[in-house]
Amino acid sequence: MQKTNDLKKLNLIANTIRQNIIRMLLAAGTGHPGGSLGMADVFTALYFSILNHDPKKPLWQKRDSLILSNGHICPVLYATMAEAGYFPSEELLTLRKLGSRLQGHPHRETLAGLETTSGPLGSGLSQAAGMAISLKMDKKKSRVFCVMSDGEHDEGNTWEAVLFAAKYKLNNLVCFMDRNNIQIDGLTEDIMPLNSLKKKYEAFNWNVLEINGNEISEILVAFKAVHRLNDAPTMIICNVIPGKGVSFMENDSEWHGKAPNKEQAAQALAELEQQKEYLLKSFMLKSFKRIKQQIKKKNRGIQ
Ligand SMILES: Cc1ncc(C[n+]2csc(CCOP(=O)(O)OP(=O)(O)O)c2C)c(N)n1
Numbered sequence: 001m002q003k004t005n006d007l008k009k010l011n012l013i014a015n016t017i018r019q020n021i022i023r024m025l026l027a028a029g030t031g032h033p034g035g036s037l038g039m040a041d042v043f044t045a046l047y048f049s050i051l052n053h054d055p056k057k058p059l060w061q062k063r064d065s066l067i068l069s070n071g072h073i074c075p076v077l078y079a080t081m082a083e084a085g086y087f088p089s090e091e092l093l094t095l096r097k098l099g100s101r102l103q104g105h106p107h108r109e110t111l112a113g114l115e116t117t118s119g120p121l122g123s124g125l126s127q128a129a130g131m132a133i134s135l136k137m138d139k140k141k142s143r144v145f146c147v148m149s150d151g152e153h154d155e156g157n158t159w160e161a162v163l164f165a166a167k168y169k170l171n172n173l174v175c176f177m178d179r180n181n182i183q184i185d186g187l188t189e190d191i192m193p194l195n196s197l198k199k200k201y202e203a204f205n206w207n208v209l210e211i212n213g214n215e216i217s218e219i220l221v222a223f224k225a226v227h228r229l230n231d232a233p234t235m236i237i238c239n240v241i242p243g244k245g246v247s248f249m250e251n252d253s254e255w256h257g258k259a260p261n262k263e264q265a266a267q268a269l270a271e272l273e274q275q276k277e278y279l280l281k282s283f284m285l286k287s288f289k290r291i292k293q294q295i296k297k298k299n300r301g302i303q
């Protein structure tokens with residue numbers, strides 16, 4: 001699929017994904033908006049700029065695999081996959097309905113393009129590490145990407161996989177952590193303090209980068225840096241705002257797993273539409289300034 005590093009395009013895609021998350025959850029009357037909205041920029045960067053994949057051939061042998069470990073944020077995965085062309089966007093409104101391919105947690109056998117079934121937290125990194133080592137054993141060049149959450153670091157299974165991936169120098173494994181500081185019942189640091197996950201991963205001999213995961217430019221730069229790193233797995237800790245883009249959902253664990261009602265959804269969509277207008281204007285202003293500078297330079301050359 002055609003990749004792009006065009007920040008205007010990518011930011012507009014992330015905005016559409018956020019709007020579709022709201023529409024899906026309203027139609028379903030249930031689901032997880034907090035983590036989904038927070039990770040829209042990371043998913044946009046992954047599916048439109050980073051992953052080698054082909055939505056028309058989901059089983060392409062040379063594809064990179066993306067494992068969504070924190071399966072409850074699948075609305076963002078589905079909305080991104082639809083935008084990339086895996087299935088029609090209209091199908092998003094079937095989220096969580098009986099017989100739908102878009103279940104409340106990803107079900108690999110129902111939808112082509114899903115690499116694993118997930119929902120039980122703490123298992124994704126083990127699965128991703130297993131896939132990464134098998135690719136190495138087969139001397140394949142594809143990479144494995146794992147999206148996982150901060151809350152999943154309360155699970156022992158996660159830490160076993162952290163040890164394993166470092167021992168086998170899985171440099172074909174790149175993880176993006178949804179570090180939004182919330183989990184189901186409140187703040188991660190109140191429920192089970194995680195402290196510095198950067199220091200923890202470094203102590204386990206991983207490459208670690210910590211970025212603002214709501215800035216697409218930072219995500220792309222961090223990923224480029226990964227190529228220059230040594231023989232170790234990589235963790236990109238993405239500091240993100242849960243509920244990002246919808247004022248009354250931001251930084252509030254109440255919105256971990258609650259759908260908006262009609263009025264709330266209307267307000268959310270109005271706010272996101274306003275952000276889209278702002279995006280268009282600010283990018284227009286930037287191009288206007290660039291063109292003005294070019295004209296100035298040209299004129300100076302003439303004089
Ligand atoms: C093994 C397991 N235990 C408990 C749950 C229930 N559960 C679903 S989401 C969640 C919170 C996990 O934290 P995080 O992924 O950081 O949540 P978010 O940031 O999306 O609010 C929990 C405990 C689960 N899905 N799997």
Ligand SMILES: [Mg+2]
Binds near residue numbers: 180181
């Ligand atoms: Mg969290």
